[in-house]
Amino acid sequence: MNEPRIKSIDYSLYYGEFQALRNITVDIPRNRITAIIGPSGCGKSTFLRSFNRMNELIPSVRTEGRVLLDGENIFEQEVVNLRKKIGMVFQRPNPFPKSIFDNVAYGPRIHGRKDKSNLARIVETSLKSSALWEEVKDDLGRSALSLSGGQQQRLCIARALAVEPEVILMDEPASALDPVATLRIEELITTLKENYTIVIVTHNMQQAARVSDYTAFLLTDEARAGNLVEFGPTKEIFTTPKDKRTEDYISGRFG
Amino acid sequence: MTRKLITETVMKYVLLVSALASMTIVLMIGVFTLKEGLPAFRELGLDDLLFGRTWRPGEGQFGVLSMIVGSGLVTIGAVAIGVPLALGAAIFLAEIAPKKIQGFVRPSIQLLAGIPSVVYGLFGMVVLVPLVRKIPAPGNAGYGLLAASLVLAVMVLPTIASVSEYAIRSVPKSFREGALAVGSTKWETITRVIMPAARSGIVSAIVLGLGRALGETIAMIMVIGNSVIMPTPSTANPLSLFLSRARTLTGNIAVEINYATGIHEDALFATGVVLFVLIMLVNSSARFLISSKRWD
Numbered sequence: 038m039n040e041p042r043i044k045s046i047d048y049s050l051y052y053g054e055f056q057a058l059r060n061i062t063v064d065i066p067r068n069r070i071t072a073i074i075g076p077s078g079c080g081k082s083t084f085l086r087s088f089n090r091m092n093e094l095i096p097s098v099r100t101e102g103r104v105l106l107d108g109e110n111i112f113e114q115e116v117v118n119l120r121k122k123i124g125m126v127f128q129r130p131n132p133f134p135k136s137i138f139d140n141v142a143y144g145p146r147i148h149g150r151k152d153k154s155n156l157a158r159i160v161e162t163s164l165k166s167s168a169l170w171e172e173v174k175d176d177l178g179r180s181a182l183s184l185s186g187g188q189q190q191r192l193c194i195a196r197a198l199a200v201e202p203e204v205i206l207m208d209e210p211a212s213a214l215d216p217v218a219t220l221r222i223e224e225l226i227t228t229l230k231e232n233y234t235i236v237i238v239t240h241n242m243q244q245a246a247r248v249s250d251y252t253a254f255l256l257t258d259e260a261r262a263g264n265l266v267e268f269g270p271t272k273e274i275f276t277t278p279k280d281k282r283t284e285d286y287i288s289g290r291f292g
Numbered sequence: 293m294t295r296k297l298i299t300e301t302v303m304k305y306v307l308l309v310s311a312l313a314s315m316t317i318v319l320m321i322g323v324f325t326l327k328e329g330l331p332a333f334r335e336l337g338l339d340d341l342l343f344g345r346t347w348r349p350g351e352g353q354f355g356v357l358s359m360i361v362g363s364g365l366v367t368i369g370a371v372a373i374g375v376p377l378a379l380g381a382a383i384f385l386a387e388i389a390p391k392k393i394q395g396f397v398r399p400s401i402q403l404l405a406g407i408p409s410v411v412y413g414l415f416g417m418v419v420l421v422p423l424v425r426k427i428p429a430p431g432n433a434g435y436g437l438l439a440a441s442l443v444l445a446v447m448v449l450p451t452i453a454s455v456s457e458y459a460i461r462s463v464p465k466s467f468r469e470g471a472l473a474v475g476s477t478k479w480e481t482i483t484r485v486i487m488p489a490a491r492s493g494i495v496s497a498i499v500l501g502l503g504r505a506l507g508e509t510i511a512m513i514m515v516i517g518n519s520v521i522m523p524t525p526s527t528a529n530p531l532s533l534f535l536s537r538a539r540t541l542t543g544n545i546a547v548e549i550n551y552a553t554g555i556h557e558d559a560l561f562a563t564g565v566v567l568f569v570l571i572m573l574v575n576s577s578a579r580f581l582i583s584s585k586r587w588d
Contacts, residue, residue, distance in 0.1 A: 089473060096390075121475035131466035134489050144474035147484065193470070200474050 042067040042204060042234040043088060048102035049262075050083060050092065057083050059262040060102065063253055065204075070226060070235045072249035072271065074242060076286070079255045080263025081238045085206050088236065089123040090116050106204070121148060123204040124197030129213045130189035132181035132196070137164075137173050140181045140192055144200035159199050167195035168225050187218025191225065198229075205229065207237040211244065223248050242287065246275050254283050325568060329561035336555075341562055347520040347544070349552070354559035356566055358522040362437070362538030363570070365523055366516065367505040369441025369534060370448055375498060377445065378452035382497075385453075386460035387482055398457075405450035413514030416443040421515055429535050430526050435517035438534040443511050448501035455500060459493020460486060492582045499578035506571055509542040518543055541567045 041064035050058040058080045065071050073081045083092060090111065092098045104111045111119050121144075132140050141160040150156055160177065164170040169191040173179070181192055190210060197205055207226070211219040226235060226248050239245050245252055252274040254266045267274060267283045278284045333341060336354055344355015381401060385394055420442050425434030463486050471481040487494070517537030525532040539547075545560050545567075552560055 091469065091473065094469075094472070117475045117477055119475075120473055125469075125473040127466060127469060127473075129466060131464070131470040133467055133470065133485055143471070143484070147474070147476050147480050196470070196474060 040067065041065055042107065043236070044103075044105040044108075045084075045087070046103045046105070048087065048104055049100065050080075050087060051099045051101075052095065053097040053099075056260065056262040058087075059258065059260075059264050061255075061263070061265045063265055063268050065234065065236055066251060067234050068230055068232070069250040070230050070237060070248055071251040071253060072245035073236065073238045073253045073255060074240070074245050074286075075255035075263070075266075076257075077240065078261075079257050081255050082208055084255065084263065085208055085236060085238045086125075088204070088206055089120050089125055091125065121200050122202055123206060124200065124202035125206045126190070126193050126197055126208065126210045128209045130186055130193050132184070132189050132192050134180070134182055136178045137181050137184070137192060138177040141195045141199045144196060148200060160195075163195040163199040164192075166198050166229070167191045168221065168228075169195055185218070187214050187221060190214060190218070190222060194222075194225065194229075202233065204234045204236065207235065209238055209240060212240070219244075242275075246271060254278075254280075254286065256282055256286070322568060325561055325564045329558060329563075329565040332555060332558035332562040333565075336559070336562075341559070342566070345522055349548070349556045349559070352555065354555070354562070356541065356544070356559075356563055358520055359539050359541045359544050359563070360566065360570070361523060362516070363506060363540040363542070363567075365437050365534070365538065366440045366444060366512065366540060367502060369437060370444035370505045371498065371502065372445075373441060374445035374448045374501065375452060378449045378497075378501070379456055379494070381449070381453045382456035382460055383482060383487075386457045387478070387486070398454075401450050401453050404446065405454075409447065409508060409511040410514075412443050412447055413511035416440070416511060416515035424535070427535065429532050432526070432535045433517070433537075435515060436535050436537045437516065437523060440512050440516040440538075440540075441534065443515055444505050444508055447508060447511065448505050451504055452497045452501040455497035456490070456494045459490040459497065462493065463489045495578055495582050499575060502574050502578075503571055506567065506574065507542060509540070509546050512540045513543045513546060516540060516543065518547060520544075541570070 043065035045061050045063050048058065048061045049056060061084060073085060075081045086092050087100070087104060088106075088111070092100075093116070100112070106114075106119070106122065133143065135143070138160055141163050142156045145156060145159050150159070161170065164173065169188060172188060173184070181189065184192060194205075194210075210226075211222045214222065223244065226237065229235060230250075237245075237249065249271045251269065252271045253268045254274065255263050256266045258264050267278060267280045269279075274283060275287055278287060332354065341354060341356060342360075343357050344353065345357050346353045346355050347358070381397070385398055389397060416439055420439045421434035423434075424436070424439045425432060467485050467489055468481055471485040476484070516539065518539045519537040520539050521537060523533055523536035523538045526535060541563050544563050548556070549560050
């Protein structure tokens with residue numbers, strides 16, 4: 038494995054007094070898809086949202102330990118720059134109530150790109166990368182909210198790609214979509230790993246097995262804090278898990 | 293029929309009657325005002341009434357143009373001062389202020405809405421008018437459009453602020469997250485995503501404020517000077533227009549209705565009709581603004 042893109046070292050997170058994540062140490066490999074799986078409430082979304090510091094929107098959140106992006110502690114970086122490097126796609130598609138073009142151009146614009154032809158190029162490239170271009174190229178002025186759920190999610194991926202991130206976090210990106218749209222998103226995710234490091238949270242184990250190269254399995258301990266049980270290549274996790282609890286979860290005995 | 297079904301049917305008609313009642317009342321007030329004002333329109337002519345610049349009941353001259361301008365200018369002044377203040381307060385309350393601070397800022401803004409307008413008028417007379425009087429300009433006595441705009445700005449503030457705050461709060465959290473996730477600052481998130489998404493609610497808030505401003509009577513009578521003159525700038529600076537005395541459409545009716553008879557009385561009802569139409573124009577143009585560019 039090459040030098041990891043993200044390293045979390047002894048990372049813990051608290052909501053006020055309640056500890057939600059306990060001492061998680063894991064390496065997220067570069068240009069691979071890493072799935073975070075685990076039962077509901079195990080902290081997998083919270084862990085994902087740590088990487089772009091989205092948890093800080095909740096005032097009572099406190100963290101311990103370190104998370105490194107390319108060797109630099111993310112908590113010592115400016116959050117705006119960090120989020121430019123680490124994009125995010127959410128569980129429910131959340132395009133802005135603006136045109137398709139303005140949605141994708143939003144990020145580049147706030148980061149100072151004003152030039153029209155330049156913006157048009159970024160929008161086109163991003164929509165092509167997110168496999169939406171062919172469906173929307175004739176009318177980029179249309180409202181983003183007129184798109185179908187699957188298209189909206191691909192638009193949100195394009196919006197994330199437009200600021201040229203290095204990492205893309207996906208929080209159950211297909212859970213609100215129908216099977217066909219889900220398949221398209223999964224295909225898209227696998228093509229994106231050439232250029233991006235992808236971390237995906239999913240409660241769907243088939244999905245984790247289908248798309249990911251590595252899998253992290255999280256589980257809550259007696260105090261209901263999320264722990265990392267096992268991390269490894271997805272194939273090994275799903276065929277020869279080292280931990281009994283992983284095996285139980287994979288085989289559907291709980292969760 | 294079962295009992296449930298009967299209740300169902302009865303409730304349906306009770307609700308229908310309530311809805312019809314408010315509609316009928318609006319309609320009746322409109323028809324009544326129009327009917328009372330009609331003789332004035334017929335005798336004086338629409339042109340002389342709407343565009344006549346002189347209002348001299350003793351000489352049979354009933355032009356309300358200067359009062360349309362008076363009402364219009366004081367409303368513009370109030371909106372120009374009040375909207376930025378109200379939106380600032382709304383954004384602060386919805387997006388920035390911690391819960392504790394919200395806990396005393398919001399009630400104090402709402403308290404403003406509960407103060408009777410005559411008290412605003414008093415405050416304007418003893419505090420604002422003397423302040424405005426200090427501005428050096430020929431003929432400036434303090435009473436006039438500026439003092440009235442200031443009073444009115446404070447009066448429309450609570451309405452605009454609370455309705456806008458509600459509109460801002462109704463913007464889904466997911467838009468905020470989406471904006472922050474691509475590296476927006478809080479300010480960029482507010483100005484580029486949240487405010488545009490709350491646009492229709494904010495426009496409604498401003499329209500509500502406009503309606504209140506156009507209709508305000510007693511506080512205006514107390515500070516605006518009430519002279520029936522066409523407001524004009526007294527110095528080279530066009531803004532000195534706001535130092536001019538004026539009269540509002542509402543003030544015109546309230547000041548004169550007690551002793552008006554005959555055609556004079558009809559002309560005051562006609563003033564009411566003009567006010568009615570003005571407010572309807574404001575409302576429908578606002579509705580047009582809201583619907584013209586909506587994504588959702």
